Amino acid sequence: MTTDRPLRADAARNRALLLAAAEEAFAEHGMDASVADIAARAGIGKGTVFRHFPTKDDLLAAVMRDRIDALTAAGERLVEAGDPGAALLEFLTLAAESQQRNDMSVLQEAHVVNERLAVARTRMFVLIERLVDRARRAGAIRADVTGADVVLLMCAPGHVAAFAPRPGPDLWRRYLAIIFDGLRPAGATPLPVDPPRMG
Amino acid sequence: MTTDRPLRADAARNRALLLAAAEEAFAEHGMDASVADIAARAGIGKGTVFRHFPTKDDLLAAVMRDRIDALTAAGERLVEAGDPGAALLEFLTLAAESQQRNDMSVLQEAHVVNERLAVARTRMFVLIERLVDRARRAGAIRADVTGADVVLLMCAPGHVAAFAPRPGPDLWRRYLAIIFDGLRPAGATPLPVDPPRMG
Amino acid sequence: MTTDRPLRADAARNRALLLAAAEEAFAEHGMDASVADIAARAGIGKGTVFRHFPTKDDLLAAVMRDRIDALTAAGERLVEAGDPGAALLEFLTLAAESQQRNDMSVLQEAHVVNERLAVARTRMFVLIERLVDRARRAGAIRADVTGADVVLLMCAPGHVAAFAPRPGPDLWRRYLAIIFDGLRPAGATPLPVDPPRMG
Amino acid sequence: MTTDRPLRADAARNRALLLAAAEEAFAEHGMDASVADIAARAGIGKGTVFRHFPTKDDLLAAVMRDRIDALTAAGERLVEAGDPGAALLEFLTLAAESQQRNDMSVLQEAHVVNERLAVARTRMFVLIERLVDRARRAGAIRADVTGADVVLLMCAPGHVAAFAPRPGPDLWRRYLAIIFDGLRPAGATPLPVDPPRMG
């Protein structure tokens, strides 16, 4: 099933079309996007969807994994950049932009998380930890904030903006700014609860 | 139809059981909670659900309205309280506690919002505006933050905490603290986008 | 249940209201008229409907019986009238007028026919037999037509007219005229099949 | 959607089974026939019904269309036949035979009539008009009878016969004969109401 043998050229093309279509459909309708709709958008048969991914959940997981991997890759470049605080902010900006296109919060529906997705997610968590540690050491963010905090807060700007009745396409930037201000050392008040452990 | 004639004793009891069951089920599964499940949780027949609420949407709207009304009522008391900043923070605390029990974000699915719910929501928005104005005038929060911002941010602590794999029951307090720090004047950076207009 | 003890005054009034409402509702929606609708039209509770008639079928049967009885009563007067042919035609006219208000064909749905209805129907059949015999003997209708034929044909004008897209309120008279011409001796061709036996 | 691409062999077989089952079920229970029952009679799954016809109404419309088309095709042959009066009578005979198997009167429930059905129906109406005109010009039927009259009367023999408690399979022939006698010029009395306009 999930052997990593290289796909035939047309199969690879179909897989790409399928993932793109699925990303679009999941972005629009969340988990309620129908397999039939996704197949139609991809211009392939419904059966072919299931040839590539044994369940709809697996398809969603693959979409998520791709997005997480892309974000992680972008983050890897930032982790070496000059200003640690700016690097973290830039990473969160990229994350929000990515989420603008496709909400990752479906991930909470536990059944979605298969092993390969978990691996990608962990890799991203580790990267975020590094970005946060660097920023903290540089004094760009408050001392009592952890990588796990940032992981959880990452989706908030997108979600908050999405609540607006007719959100402008950049509204999330407003809330990212507010939340990032909350992460800065200036004027920080003590946090009342211990940070969570991820994983 | 919607006359507010007092219900028979048993009907009132069923209505309460139903709303409690619905609150629980919607909290767990969002709009995907099934009417059959809700009826079973309430220990009543499926048909009885529809006697009380003509559609599932109406049931959800009623659940939401109850919660919004309770929150608004609590807020009305705070709006006259001593410290404007503390009052706003207390309101947001109550909101997050309430959301802990039942996520309001389903409200985004537009079809849910019937007229009575819209009225309740507007009343709450007006209250929040007053709380925010007072806090702003008192210098407890930054000048560039509006009531609409707070409305949108209100659910964020709950959502952020819910992303954690095994969130402690008070984890949201941590993120409310961070976000509220982001609303304080100290160390505020300029906001890049105009605030949204609600309604 | 169906004891013939005289009803209390208000119960009798309710029964009359109920029958009128039911006649109206059945005329509009046939057997699909809902008990709730009928009760509402009558201004009484749904439970009261079932106190008067144990099932919806029984209610329909009662409506039918009333109409059949009224028609039979009118026919009794005609059976002694001067011109036998005119009397039969007049009876069929009354029948069609009555059907204009409420289609009797639901009667075909066998479950509807309870005993009391059957009695009323038989009484009407006997009357029709007499009207037909008289008309036949007077040469007003052809010799090979029986009372049973007329019983079956009785509803046809109303049905035929009802098929028209926007039937005028008197269209059935056109088809009654045609069918009655078919019953006249003039130009009659032999009938290919034996007449049915009623009951 | 409605492309007329040839169906796969098994799909075509299922479609035929489905239409036959639907014809039977609609004949027995009218529009109240349940989709589940139809599917069971056809020996296919409920979902398959909806794959072939998006709604129950569409299924009924298809059944009707098939019958109307078959009848129209048969009529086309008659319209060129020798004796115009015999041709019309033969057509009405075919129509009644066809109705014996499946009552067309459900067509009155307006929602059933989709566009393709309307086209088929209009085609049949035009054909009937031609048959009637020819018969009228030949003096086989009275001068004051129109195509629309015949359209409306077409179902009457079947309906009338169906009212009989245990109708013989040929009873309708008796009433077709009577009604057709009513259409003949011999002994015709003037018609009291204008003919309807179809469509």
Add this chain to the structure above:
DNA sequence: TATGAATGAGCATTCATTCAT
């Protein structure tokens, strides 16, 4: 291998009928 036809569990909703008030 790709397709889309078939499947059936699941869903929201209706309604005749029963029963507590």
Add this chain to the structure above:
DNA sequence: TATGAATGAATGCTCATTCAT
């Protein structure tokens, strides 16, 4: 006695998944 609240079987329809072509 009259009411209308409660019930649950039944209905039309959807959709992830399986399987014959």
